[in-house]
Amino acid sequence: MNAKNRRMARGLVTGAVLLGFAAATPAFAEGSWTSYITGWTPGKESRRWTDNNTDAASTSVSFSGCSSDGGTGFRQAGLKLWKDVFGPDDDQGTKSNTCNSVYWGDKASGKYYFELWSVTSGGQLSVNSVTTRY
Numbered sequence: 338m339n340a341k342n343r344r345m346a347r348g349l350v351t352g353a354v355l356l357g358f359a360a361a362t363p364a365f366a367e368g369s370w371t372s373y374i375t376g377w378t379p380g381k382e383s384r385r386w387t388d389n390n391t392d393a394a395s396t397s398v399s400f401s402g403c404s405s406d407g408g409t410g411f412r413q414a415g416l417k418l419w420k421d422v423f424g425p426d427d428d429q430g431t432k433s434n435t436c437n438s439v440y441w442g443d444k445a446s447g448k449y450y451f452e453l454w455s456v457t458s459g460g461q462l463s464v465n466s467v468t469t470r471y
């Protein structure tokens with residue numbers, strides 16, 4: 338391969354890597370964190386995270402391995418997303434997580450957290466894996 342073809346080949350590889358990254362970005366989002374929940378009661382708040390809104394990813398909370406202490410077992414957890422602002426925090430809406438993923442859409446930049454709003458059935462929620470993407 339002469340020098341010109343090598344340069345061209347390198348350009349194609351770089352282009353492919355950049356395209357791959359751009360295509361992967363919405364799926365992975367600009368940020369995420371994974372944790373777990375043990376014996377949460379309504380009113381309990383998650384950690385805070387900062388969304389810089391550098392992508393169009395929908396803010397989501399994914400649960401797997403859910404249990405609650407009520408007689409009919411885990412049915413759903415109401416999760417309210419809050420934007421942490423000066424003064425009363427800004428209610429972004431409540432989603433019913435049935436041990437799956439719930440989405441609030443692409444959020445403006447800011448600091449966010451979710452609050453356990455309700456549990457069915459019972460009064461305490463445990464989740465083996467909690468992943469928040471934003």
Ligand SMILES: [Ca+2]
Pocket residue numbers: 366367388389390391392393394444471
């Ligand atoms: Ca984002």
